[in-house]
Amino acid sequence: xxxxxxxxxxxxxxxxxxxxxxxxxxxxxxxxxxxxxxxxxxxxxxxxxxxxxxxxxxxxxxxxxxxxxxxxxxxxxxxxxxxxxxxxxxxxxxxxxxxxxxxxxxxxxxxxxxxxxxxxxxxxxxxxxxxxxxxxxxxxxxxxxxxxxxxxxxxxxxxxxxxxxxxxxxxxxxxxxxxxxxxxxxxxxxxxxxxxxxxxxxxxxxxxxxxxxxxxxxxxxxxxxxxxxxxxxxxxxxxx
Amino acid sequence: xxxxxxxxxxxxxxxxxxxxxxxxxxxxxxxxxxxxxxxxxxxxxxxxxxxxxxxxxxxxxxxxxxxxxxxxxxxxxxxxxxxxxxxxxxxxxxxxxxxxxxxxxxxxxxxxxxxxxxxxxxxxxxxxxxxxxxxxxxxxxxxxxxxxxxxxxxxxxxxxxxxxxxxxxxxxxxxxxxxxxxxxxxxxxxxxxxxxxxxxxxxxxxxxxxxxxxxxxxxxxxxxxxxxxxxxxxxxxxxxxxxxxxxxxxxxxxx
Amino acid sequence: xxxxxxxxxxxxxxxxxxxxxxxxxxxxxxxxxxxxxxxxxxxxxxxxxxxxxxxxxxxxxxxxxxxxxxxxxxxxxxxxxxxxxxxxxxxxxxxxxxxxxxxxxxxxxxxxxxxxxxxxxxxxxxxxxxxxxxxxxxxxxxxxxxxxxxxxxxxxxxxxxxxxxxxxxxxxxxxxxxxxxxxxxxxxxxxxxxxxxxxxxxxxxxxxxxxxxxxxxxxxxxxxxxxxxxxxxxxxxxxxxxxxxxxxxxxxxxxxxxxxxxxxxxxxxxxxxxxxxxxxxxxxxxxxxxxxxxxxxxxxxxxxxxxxxxxxxxxxxxxxxxxxxxxxxxxxxxxxxxxxxxxxxxxxxxxxxxxxxxxxxxxxxxxxxxxxxxxxxxxxxxxxxxxxxxxxxxxxxxxxxxxxxxxxxxxxx
Numbered sequence: 001x002x003x004x005x006x007x008x009x010x011x012x013x014x015x016x017x018x019x020x021x022x023x024x025x026x027x028x029x030x031x032x033x034x035x036x037x038x039x040x041x042x043x044x045x046x047x048x049x050x051x052x053x054x055x056x057x058x059x060x061x062x063x064x065x066x067x068x069x070x071x072x073x074x075x076x077x078x079x080x081x082x083x084x085x086x087x088x089x090x091x092x093x094x095x096x097x098x099x100x101x102x103x104x105x106x107x108x109x110x111x112x113x114x115x116x117x118x119x120x121x122x123x124x125x126x127x128x129x130x131x132x133x134x135x136x137x138x139x140x141x142x143x144x145x146x147x148x149x150x151x152x153x154x155x156x157x158x159x160x161x162x163x164x165x166x167x168x169x170x171x172x173x174x175x176x177x178x179x180x181x182x183x184x185x186x187x188x189x190x191x192x193x194x195x196x197x198x199x200x201x202x203x204x205x206x207x208x209x210x211x212x213x214x215x216x217x218x219x220x221x222x223x224x225x226x227x228x229x230x231x232x233x234x235x236x237x238x239x240x
Numbered sequence: 241x242x243x244x245x246x247x248x249x250x251x252x253x254x255x256x257x258x259x260x261x262x263x264x265x266x267x268x269x270x271x272x273x274x275x276x277x278x279x280x281x282x283x284x285x286x287x288x289x290x291x292x293x294x295x296x297x298x299x300x301x302x303x304x305x306x307x308x309x310x311x312x313x314x315x316x317x318x319x320x321x322x323x324x325x326x327x328x329x330x331x332x333x334x335x336x337x338x339x340x341x342x343x344x345x346x347x348x349x350x351x352x353x354x355x356x357x358x359x360x361x362x363x364x365x366x367x368x369x370x371x372x373x374x375x376x377x378x379x380x381x382x383x384x385x386x387x388x389x390x391x392x393x394x395x396x397x398x399x400x401x402x403x404x405x406x407x408x409x410x411x412x413x414x415x416x417x418x419x420x421x422x423x424x425x426x427x428x429x430x431x432x433x434x435x436x437x438x439x440x441x442x443x444x445x446x447x448x449x450x451x452x453x454x455x456x457x458x459x460x461x462x463x464x465x466x467x468x469x470x471x472x473x474x475x476x477x478x479x480x481x482x483x484x485x486x487x488x489x490x491x492x493x494x495x
Numbered sequence: 496x497x498x499x500x501x502x503x504x505x506x507x508x509x510x511x512x513x514x515x516x517x518x519x520x521x522x523x524x525x526x527x528x529x530x531x532x533x534x535x536x537x538x539x540x541x542x543x544x545x546x547x548x549x550x551x552x553x554x555x556x557x558x559x560x561x562x563x564x565x566x567x568x569x570x571x572x573x574x575x576x577x578x579x580x581x582x583x584x585x586x587x588x589x590x591x592x593x594x595x596x597x598x599x600x601x602x603x604x605x606x607x608x609x610x611x612x613x614x615x616x617x618x619x620x621x622x623x624x625x626x627x628x629x630x631x632x633x634x635x636x637x638x639x640x641x642x643x644x645x646x647x648x649x650x651x652x653x654x655x656x657x658x659x660x661x662x663x664x665x666x667x668x669x670x671x672x673x674x675x676x677x678x679x680x681x682x683x684x685x686x687x688x689x690x691x692x693x694x695x696x697x698x699x700x701x702x703x704x705x706x707x708x709x710x711x712x713x714x715x716x717x718x719x720x721x722x723x724x725x726x727x728x729x730x731x732x733x734x735x736x737x738x739x740x741x742x743x744x745x746x747x748x749x750x751x752x753x754x755x756x757x758x759x760x761x762x763x764x765x766x767x768x769x770x771x772x773x774x775x776x777x778x779x780x781x782x783x784x785x786x787x788x789x790x791x792x793x794x795x796x797x798x799x800x801x802x803x804x805x806x807x808x809x810x811x812x813x814x815x816x817x818x819x820x821x822x823x824x825x826x827x828x829x830x831x832x833x834x835x836x837x838x839x840x841x842x843x844x845x846x847x848x849x850x851x852x853x854x855x856x857x858x859x860x861x862x863x864x865x866x867x868x869x870x871x872x873x874x875x876x877x878x879x880x881x882x883x884x885x886x887x888x889x890x891x892x893x894x895x896x897x898x899x900x901x902x903x904x905x906x907x908x
Contacts, residue, residue: 011494045494045495048317048318049317050314050317050318050494050495051494051495052492052493052494067491069320069321069322069323070320071320072318072319072320072321073320075318077318079314079318083310083311083314083315084311084312084315085251085309085311085312085315086308086311087251087254087255088251096247097315097319099243099247100243100244100247100316100319100321101319101320278812281812287872288872288877291872291873291874292874402874403874403875403878406870406873406874406875406876407875409870410860410867410870410875413864413866413867414864417863417864417866421866422866425866425869429869434873435869435873438872438873439869442871442872458869
């Protein structure tokens with residue numbers, strides 16, 4: 001579904017992404033991990049077309065995305081920190097998004113209902129807590145039932161009930177052959193939700209492997225430990 | 241695109257500033273007309289407002305608005321929407337808001353109290369100046385990364401076109417006062433939208449000033465319908481060129 | 496003056512009473528003006544009936560009264576001078592004189608009076624004349640109620656409307672002159688009055704004074720002439736209640752004063768001229784109670800002018816109230832109203848508390864660099880003038896009005 005080929009991006013002298021190549025398929029949930037500043041968000045923004053790469057290319061459904069916008073009909077994006085026009089009310093925001101995308105008929109307002117967003121439709125965006133904002137972001141990401149979902153720290157700051165709702169939503173989406181890209185620091189959640197690991201460090205793709213394989217290779221049962229052990233191994237390789 | 245512009249405009253209107261600006265202009269134009277019994281003189285007094293305040297408010301408001309609607313732009317960019325359409329919508333929204341303020345605050349009072357050809361030129365020139373400085377405001381915002389820098393660049397633009405440019409022009413006139421400079425100054429005036437608007441309005445309003453030794457030359461040029469068309473055309477270019485540059489930068493900009 | 500007028504009136508009636516009246520009519524006993532003049536005796540009257548007369552140059556060499564009835568037309572066929580008056584006490588009245596010849600050598604005119612006195616040229620219509628009414632070395636004459644109109648486009652093909660050379664005690668009253676080179680031209684003319692005339696759309700000056708002393712002109716209107724009005728090389732000229740308006744152009748003046756002295760300019764209105772009054776080499780002039788309104792420059796005072804007094808004038812809506820090309824300013828400004836004055840009157844005596852400096856920095860810049868006129872009303876100019884007000888360095892300090900008025904004077908026509 002998504003092909004990333006030798007993707008390179010520099011911010012000034014900083015090499016944020018260095019020749020990243022990978023291939024993402026439907027029905028698989030990808031865990032995108034890496035230390036702070038390793039390029040996770042930049043990679044996501046490249047796929048969304050918000051950041052323009054310096055070199056390499058990305059194909060979505062076999063089409064190059066550079067300068068295109070139509071392909072985003074297939075993508076739902078939940079940003080790390082959802083920033084919305086301050087003076088808008090939740091209801092207005094939802095209505096606006098529905099209004100400007102009339103071409104898409106099928107909508108999925110499960111999350112709107114489950115989070116009870118319509119009940120607080122009159123609240124202005126700038127009055128919302130971080131968690132409620134996250135709920136709005138999640139609802140918007142799933143709203144048009146897209147085939148690709150990019151979730152940047154989806155569970156951070158959410159109450160446990162909401163976390164469970166999102167997890168349910170992801171697991172059911174996986175069954176519908178959707179692609180999930182989930183970036184998170186909460187590895188226990190990723191262990192539960194994802195099947196494949198993409199690990200970035202200093203703009204390089206350190207690991208592109210299924211979680212099952214990884215656990216087998218490292219002999220660990222938990223994702224966290226598996227990653228730690230993999231990194232240690234990596235460093236030894238460097239040392240050698 | 242119009243839908244996005246509509247939402248951007250709604251966002252602008254939620255902010256009371258535009259309303260405040262409209263009332264300010266309305267207050268100024270009404271007080272000018274009530275202080276001065278001579279309506280064409282009042283229209284002339286309005287010239288200063290149009291040349292100073294309108295560009296300043298237009299460029300600063302545009303810059304602040306751009307940075308304030310960064311979230312909105314970010315949200316739109318994650319949707320299946322053309323970048324060009326997003327930018328154009330913002331431009332249309334800001335222009336529509338400021339032009340409406342201007343028309344309500346100055347256009348309607350002037351037309352009601354002094355309905356003449358001069359007034360039409362005044363209103364049209366002010367409208368063009370609004371658009372020019374909205375375009376320059378976008379250029380200032382696009383070329384900077386944060387609000388403070390953006391406002392700094394915007395102020396610099398305004399300062400340059402309102403004061404520095406004329407200072408340079410005076411210096412050139414002074415340095416080359418032995419040469420016939422009419423055609424060159426005519427060209428140089430075109431390079432500054434504020435000067436261009438000022439001269440076009442003055443030639444309609446306060447003709448005696450520019451009827452002096454060299455004035456006749458300007459009068460012949462700008463006074464003709466060809467000259468008016470030329471001026472409006474150049475002012476139009478002052479809108480289109482910054483707009484096109486900004487949109488080009490915006491297409492490549494990382495959000 | 497009134498006595499003179501009465502005397503002339505009595506003389507006029509006496510000729511009517513005692514002279515014989517000849518009727519000149521195309522279908523009557525006397526179809527020709529020329530032959531009738533031959534038959535007439537001094538003191539006779541010719542009543543010229545409506546008709547079309549082509550008689551070449553008509554010389555009036557006897558003291559006759561020629562009165563047109565029903566506006567007879569005297570055609571000069573673009574070749575001849577219509578009337579040449581060589582006798583005193585000639586009256587020409589109610590004639591339509593057209594198509595005077597054009598010459599590069601002679602000043603051919605519709606009516607010429609040469610070295611004669613007591614002429615009366617009244618209520619005639621003169622169209623397409625080269626020169627209109629031309630008096631040389633004449634005295635005690637009246638030119639009144641005539642309408643002169645020429646259609647020449649070029650200076651060289653156009654003569655002056657009313658042209659006086661070496662004359663004395665002439666009254667030019669209620670005439671209209673249009674489309675000539677100079678509307679009214681005076682050279683070596685003394686003790687004369689120009690009153691109630693309208694001189695407009697002439698190619699050069701509406702009124703042109705040269706070497707003419709002790710004259711007076713009042714209640715005239717000079718509008719949209721190529722270069723306005725010029726008074727040069729003259730002394731003791733009085734200019735009252737005139738209207739100078741819309742004299743526009745790169746070298747047009749409401750009133751151009753050059754090398755004149757002891758003149759009085761009062762109660763005039765200067766409206767929408769490029770330059771209201773231009774003074775060069777003007778000495779001891781009095782400029783009082785004049786209204787300067789919406790001129791480019793109300794007064795341009797060249798440094799060669801001294802001891803002039805400007806008082807109780809109104810300066811309203813001019814781009815520049817006063818400009819000068821030098822710092823030598825031995826002239827006095829007092830008690831004028833300046834609309835640009837923004838001082839206060841704490842004492843409530845109608846006089847501003849601080850003096851007013853009517854010369855602006857910008858006007859001095861424009862004086863040196865005319866192209867800078869295009870910066871008028873720019874922010875830069877505003878800042879320059881403000882800065883100069885705070886820290887005066889350029890403006891001549893003594894060119895100031897110590898008693899600026901808070902209210903405009905009531906100057907009506």
